[in-house]
Amino acid sequence: MNKTDKLVELLRRLNSEEITESLRSEALEMVSKVDPLELSLAEQKLIEEGTKPEDLRHLCDIHMEVLKSELDKLKLKLSPDHVLTTLIQEHDEILKLLTLLEEINSKIQKMNSYDKNIVEFNMLLKTANDIIDAENHHKREENVLFPELESRGVTGPTRIMRMEHDMLRAKKHEIRELAFEVSKIDFNHFKKALDEAAKYLIFNLRDHIYKENHILYPSSMETLTDSALWNQMKKECDKIGYCSFTPGK
Incomplete structure (x- = not known):
């Protein structure tokens, strides 16, 4: 499974599972290793698979924590x-x-x-x-x-x-x-x-x-x-x- 596919699976879990401390830590670790373009491509793949764009609007909380210095x-x-x-x-x-x-x-x-x-x-x-x-x-x-x-x-x-x-x-x-x-x-x-x-x-x-x-x-x-x-x-x-x-x- 390539990095984009792993990220897609993580985003899918964040959208469907309860956000436990374990899942949150896993998400923070993975997202800290990807660049914004990879993250965008993962979100795009979810949309192409049928996820509604509006359902992705609230997936940002976890990965935004590691993007505070990006601006x-x-x-x-x-x-x-x-x-x-x-x-x-x-x-x-x-x-x-x-x-x-x-x-x-x-x-x-x-x-x-x-x-x-x-x-x-x-x-x-x-x-x-x-x-x-x-x-x-x-x-x-x-x-x-x-x-x-x-x-x-x-x-x-x-x-x-x-x-x-x-x-x-x-x-x-x-x-x-x-x-x-x-x-x-x-x-x-x-x-x-x-x-x-x-x-x-x-x-x-x-x-x-x-x-x-x-x-x-x-x-x-x-x-x-x-x-x-x-x-x-x-x-x-x-x-x-x-x-x-x-x-x-």
Whole structure:
């Protein structure tokens, strides 16, 4: 059994068995010996065998423990204007927006009624719009980075990321719609809907960013090794454009 097949079997066990300390230790030891591309290929093989992509979204807990230093290592390899440098910097800004959304939601949950003069309601709308403004970030991934990986046979990770983009887009727009309609709907209903949507978005978008930073982007560097290709990808990204919060843009 080759390394990819062993990793596939391990991921299958993590998805179907109780996570005992013994299994966790075995997983940590094996995953520490593989690179992100091998991990991506193992996940892809599971998908091809019939595992639903959404069932793989929660397989990351074990192997993420050994990837905590990967982002710092990756940054050292990248030039300031590299495609991945910009994507990582944008992730940092999106994470700040999620923290702000978390704070706004927490304050609104303590309120008893809507008041247009309370600053949090305007902040909620602005923050929702700012998060939605990340669309060009996703377009650069979906239209530039993902196709290059997929053309080289790396399709499992991008399939999961595309699926998550769609789910997250819907939740972002739901929050903005709630911010628009707060004065017209029952306040308790508004609070409940906002709390559910905000917590869903905050948890899942943070998780999504972590996976891209620590798995997808390192895998991309392993797969796409031609500097001329990255330069061409940068030109395509420039055509798509950037976000209002993109550093240096």
